[in-house]
Amino acid sequence: MTTLALADSRTMLRRGVRRFVRYPSLTVMLIGLPVVFLLLFVYVLGGTLGDGLSGGGRSAYLAYVVPGILMLTIASTGQGTAISVAMDMQEGIIARFRTMAIHQPAVLVGHVGATVIQTAVALAVVLGVAVAMGYRPEAGPLGWLGAVGLVLLATLAVTWLSVALGLGAKSVESASNSPMILTLLPFLGSGFVPTDSMPTALRWFAEYQPFTPIIETLRALLDGRAPASLSLWLALGWCVLVGVGSYVRSTRLYTRSR
Structure with a gap:
């Protein structure tokens, strides 16, 4: 990336951060939203669900549900990204940027970078x-390093997907609705209850949808355990597949709308 591209990307990043401020x-x-769900599931349902999981009550369920809540946080901030991108497209600021001598992909890079910062703040608050x-993760230094790396990959994948959804939306309203499926995936996976407690058809979907291997790998890392190799590779594969595919889709949509 040239010096001009880096400078323009930093400028667009500052623009995105200032919008959040x-x-x-x-x-x-x-x-x-994730904080409310965390309080609701732990304090209202956690005692019963924790006893059903391992007999450990509310504290055991808190340790179980935190990875799912973290993924819900990432999905929620992705919805804000889709809205911001759609607003730029609808309000004409993108047309103005195209008349300027700037590195055009920097506009999308700025949105993604700002969302990563926003997501990091949100994850820190939720954690x-x-x-x-009362949550006490047992991860060591390598476990934390792996957890942070996985969360970063998942954030980039969801963010680029949200950028693509925002670029393809016909209006800001539709952009706010299209990423909502992402906030449902932790519920339709292993984020809140084990998949083996679900009916057969739902269990099949829950076990093979993208968020489940990410949540299972993150849960193992935070618990200080080695993640299952299948879950780890599925988690990395889904992050790369969704991230790269969404990046390609976003750049094509951005170029096509010029």
Whole structure:
């Protein structure tokens, strides 16, 4: 990447970050949803679900559900990205950028970089709430390194997918609705209950959808266990497949709309 491209990407990144600072209500909403679900599932349902999982009660369920909540957080911030991209497309700012002598892909890079920062803040808040509730991850240095790396890969994949959804949306309203399926995937996977407790058809979908191997791998890393090799490779494969495919789709949509 040339010096000009790097400079333009930094400029667009600052623009994205300033948008989050100037309009904090969206960030608060995107962070608030996972926190509410964390409190709801742990304090209202956690005692019963924890006893059903391992007999460990609410504390055992808290350790089980945190990885699913973290993935829900990533999916929620992706919805904000789709809205921001659609707003840029609908309000004409992209047309203005195209008349300027800037590195055009920097516009998308700025959205992605700003969302990664926003997601990091959201994940820190959610994890802090979980720790305040009694969550104590047992991961060592290598486990934390692997967990952070996996979360970063998942964030990039979901963010590029959200950019593609925002570029392809006909309106801001449709852009806000299209990524909602992402927030449902942790529920339709192993984020909140084991997949073997589900009916056969739903269990098959839950075990092979993208979020389940990511959640299972993240859960093992945070628990201080070695993740199952199949879950690890499926998690990495899904992140790369979704991320690269969405990046290609986003650049094509951006170029096509010029």
